[in-house]
Amino acid sequence: MKKRTLIIHIVVIAASIFLGGRLASSLVSKQGKICVSKPMESKKNLFGVNRFAADVQWMLFVNYCGTINSVNAENAPIIYDKVKSIISNNPDFEQAYEVGSLMLSVESPEKAVEILQIACENPRLKENWKLPFLAGFIVSHHMKNKDFTRAESFFQKAVSRCSPPEPHVVSALMRAKAQKLLARKNWKGIPVTSDKQALLCTLIDVHMANIRSQDFNSPSYNSPYSSIMSFGKVSLPEKILSTAQSLKAEEKDNPNVLPTIEKMKAELFAGAHICENCLTPYGPGDKYCSACGSKVQPYGLCPKCGAVKKGAFCSECGAR
Numbered sequence: 442m443k444k445r446t447l448i449i450h451i452v453v454i455a456a457s458i459f460l461g462g463r464l465a466s467s468l469v470s471k472q473g474k475i476c477v478s479k480p481m482e483s484k485k486n487l488f489g490v491n492r493f494a495a496d497v498q499w500m501l502f503v504n505y506c507g508t509i510n511s512v513n514a515e516n517a518p519i520i521y522d523k524v525k526s527i528i529s530n531n532p533d534f535e536q537a538y539e540v541g542s543l544m545l546s547v548e549s550p551e552k553a554v555e556i557l558q559i560a561c562e563n564p565r566l567k568e569n570w571k572l573p574f575l576a577g578f579i580v581s582h583h584m585k586n587k588d589f590t591r592a593e594s595f596f597q598k599a600v601s602r603c604s605p606p607e608p609h610v611v612s613a614l615m616r617a618k619a620q621k622l623l624a625r626k627n628w629k630g631i632p633v634t635s636d637k638q639a640l641l642c643t644l645i646d647v648h649m650a651n652i653r654s655q656d657f658n659s660p661s662y663n664s665p666y667s668s669i670m671s672f673g674k675v676s677l678p679e680k681i682l683s684t685a686q687s688l689k690a691e692e693k694d695n696p697n698v699l700p701t702i703e704k705m706k707a708e709l710f711a712g713a714h715i716c717e718n719c720l721t722p723y724g725p726g727d728k729y730c731s732a733c734g735s736k737v738q739p740y741g742l743c744p745k746c747g748a749v750k751k752g753a754f755c756s757e758c759g760a761r
């Protein structure tokens with residue numbers, strides 16, 4: 442009897458080991474599918490508790506940060522190593538990317554961007570726009586050799602990840618594009634010499650691309666701009682006009698400003714009713730600009746009696 446019980450026990454143990462092994466191997470392959478960032482995790486398997494280890498490391502890191510006064514050349518490599526270790530144990534640790542790269546952004550911007558680059562490639566974090574935005578910001582503000590093409594691609598990623606895009610993210614993207622244009626020094630044959638002029642030219646180009654992307658027959662349909670860019674409640678044409686207004690007011694001595702504005706009017710505002718002097722739009726029947734008092738060319742008047750027309754027929758004399 443005793444011997445029989447022993448045999449049953451051994452059979453049950455053997456069967457459990459076999460089934461357990463099968464279940465474990467099928468779970469491992471499923472884990473890769475369920476958790477898409479699993480391949481980014483450290484290959485050193487800490488008995489399967491890497492993510493718990495990352496939490497402990499994070500607490501120790503926060504504790505370490507409390508002991509230093511400022512980030513300097515001495516402790517930056519230590520911070521970098523600690524953050525790298527945390528994100529290799531838990532590649533989905535958004536706060537570690539954010540805090541780590543912010544701490545390194547001034548002392549060691551290359552390392553900060555390297556950390557954020559890893560975050561940008563993590564499919565689990567594909568909805569996070571703050572991390573690519575931060576990367577673009579560090580590339581365009583803190584790096585010695587500012588690479589605006591790289592900054593642009595980070596900002597582009599941030600814009601594509603938020604819907605509707607945050608106005609300051611769109612602004613950052615436009616500024617990176619403008620810096621690229623400023624480096625080329627030329628826009629449609631006009632010399633580009635200032636930040637604001639470059640920004641205006643960029644906004645015009647993006648708006649033109651927006652218009653083209655609305656056209657199904659255009660080869661650029663479905664371009665990255667096919668979702669219309671706007672600055673929150675301010676539309677792109679409004680932003681273009683306000684940028685042109687402040688450019689005209691601030692850079693009176695810049696000989697390239699007026700040709701740029703003339704080109705803008707010809708390409709975007711042909712037939713639009715805009716004050717020649719201050720570029721403010723005016724309404725039907727207006728004889729003077731309400732913003733600067735300049736004389737404007739009136740429109741929307743009845744050809745027979747000169748009253749402002751409100752519809753198809755004149756409300757004063759009945760003429761069509």
Ligand SMILES: [Zn+2]
Nearest residue numbers: 716719730733
């Ligand atoms: Zn005006």
Ligand SMILES: [Zn+2]
Nearest residue numbers: 743746755758
């Ligand atoms: Zn009339």
